[in-house]
Amino acid sequence: MNTLLNIIWLVLSGIWLWLGYVLAGILMCVLIVTIPLGVASFRIANYAIWPFGREVVSKPTSGTWSFLGNVVWVILAGWWLALEHIVTGLLLCITIIGIPLGIANFKLVPVSLAPLGKEIVDKA
Template identity: 70%
Template sequence: MRTLLNILWLVLAGFWLALSYVIAGIVCCVLIITIPFGIASFRIAGFALWPFGRTTVPRRDAGTASLIGNVIWIIVAGWWLALGHLVTGALLCLTIIGIPFGIANFKLIPVSLAPLGREIVVNGRSAF
């Protein structure tokens, strides 16, 4: 079931969502000082491409730099990304068929709001 949901997600929304995160990551990597945000955007792109069966957890070794980076990220981009996932998820949950895709959008909110200091895991083990 997870594979079917991932394929439907990929076709309906995941490809375009991941592509937008990749483009944002490229822009962040071109601007040298924002490379950590670019790497985080690439990580979010992978999660947005194939979200079912994976989740995010806080990294235990994340320090003060991740906290400062997340504050900057929230101010610059995180709040509108999270708001977009929230609105899209709520709209998708209006239909029975869209509920799993709405939940997938809700799963993307924490990582889009504060991507630094988070790790993507598959069934309790590290995905990357």
């Protein structure tokens, strides 16, 4: 079932979300100071293109630097990626088939706002 949902996700919203995260990652890597944010963006892009069967968990070792990095991330790129998830989720919830995909988009909003201090793991 996860594979079927991932294929539908890829066609309906995964490619656009992936492109948004990759663009944010490239922009973050242009500035030397924000390279860790670019790496986090690429990691979340990998999750945003194929999310079903995986989940995001908080790292217990993240600390003050993750918080400060997330503040910079929200200012530079997080708010428009979160907006992309919200708009895509609302559009997907228009149809019955798209409701699970819309809910998955809404679950990605916190990750798009604060990617540092998070880890992507398999559910199994």
